[in-house]
Amino acid sequence: MTLEAPSASTYTALLALVAQTRALMDAVVATGADDEEIAAVTEELRALTERLDAVRRPPAEVGEPRWLMGNAVVGAANPFAPPIEIEYLPGGGVRAEQVFRPLHEGPPGLVHGGVSAMVLDHLLGTALGAVGRGGLTASLTMTYRAPVPFGTPVVATAEYTRSEGRKSWADGRMALPDGTVLVEATGLFITPSWFPGEL
Numbered sequence: 001m002t003l004e005a006p007s008a009s010t011y012t013a014l015l016a017l018v019a020q021t022r023a024l025m026d027a028v029v030a031t032g033a034d035d036e037e038i039a040a041v042t043e044e045l046r047a048l049t050e051r052l053d054a055v056r057r058p059p060a061e062v063g064e065p066r067w068l069m070g071n072a073v074v075g076a077a078n079p080f081a082p083p084i085e086i087e088y089l090p091g092g093g094v095r096a097e098q099v100f101r102p103l104h105e106g107p108p109g110l111v112h113g114g115v116s117a118m119v120l121d122h123l124l125g126t127a128l129g130a131v132g133r134g135g136l137t138a139s140l141t142m143t144y145r146a147p148v149p150f151g152t153p154v155v156a157t158a159e160y161t162r163s164e165g166r167k168s169w170a171d172g173r174m175a176l177p178d179g180t181v182l183v184e185a186t187g188l189f190i191t192p193s194w195f196p197g198e199l
């Protein structure tokens, strides 16, 4: 059985499910429960998974109202998404403030470099979308200057830099609130021929 696009009330219910699932994921990462308790919880989760998996919603199309709900960075319906809330800056560019969690760990106590790349990739793409230059990442170059901490706010920003035909570039970075730069990214995005004109 397949659902139509979720209604507003289903969407609200999904948000609650996702928030609870994020809490579950954090608990799984940190749990010190004994073997028996872990096995019992796993059995309950297996049953819950089967119930949710019994009905699937259709995949989203680019540009439809809820097309980013499953997105791994900003998706309201995706428990894996931190999620990042992106602010569009008046002078152009985008900004997101984020507190990463132990779920995003790479080296002990620090955020995984791939998570930083994922977040900055999305932010660069959003900065390009904001100026009508939406596209897919063709290359992404990361420079890691200092470890990204979790449990404390980190500020990510990005902006469009230039275009040549279907190719566009954007720069971005993650910094501590005092401006100390931790990670820098530059990306080339290409607008495929099938992309909608305005994103």
Ligand SMILES: CCCCCCCCCC(=O)SCCNC(=O)CCNC(=O)[C@H](O)C(C)(C)COP(=O)(O)OP(=O)(O)OC[C@H]1O[C@@H](n2cnc3c(N)ncnc32)[C@H](O)[C@@H]1OP(=O)(O)O
Pocket: 121, 122, 123, 124, 125, 126, 129, 130, 134, 135, 136, 137, 138, 139, 165, 166, 167, 188, 190, 191, 192, 193, 199
């Ligand atoms: C508002 C909401 C915003 C949401 C933001 C979302 C951000 C998330 C971004 C992503 O994560 S996207 C997912 C990861 N990326 C991909 O899956 C892309 C996979 N690759 C492709 O689909 C195609 O390779 C691509 C669309 C990027 C390019 O295919 P095309 O067939 O359009 O390229 P084509 O071969 O015609 O080349 C066009 C130009 O780009 C150049 N080019 C292509 N791929 C390149 C590459 N990888 N690196 C450098 N240059 C490249 C190519 O040389 C050429 O240059 P010139 O015009 O100067 O001759």
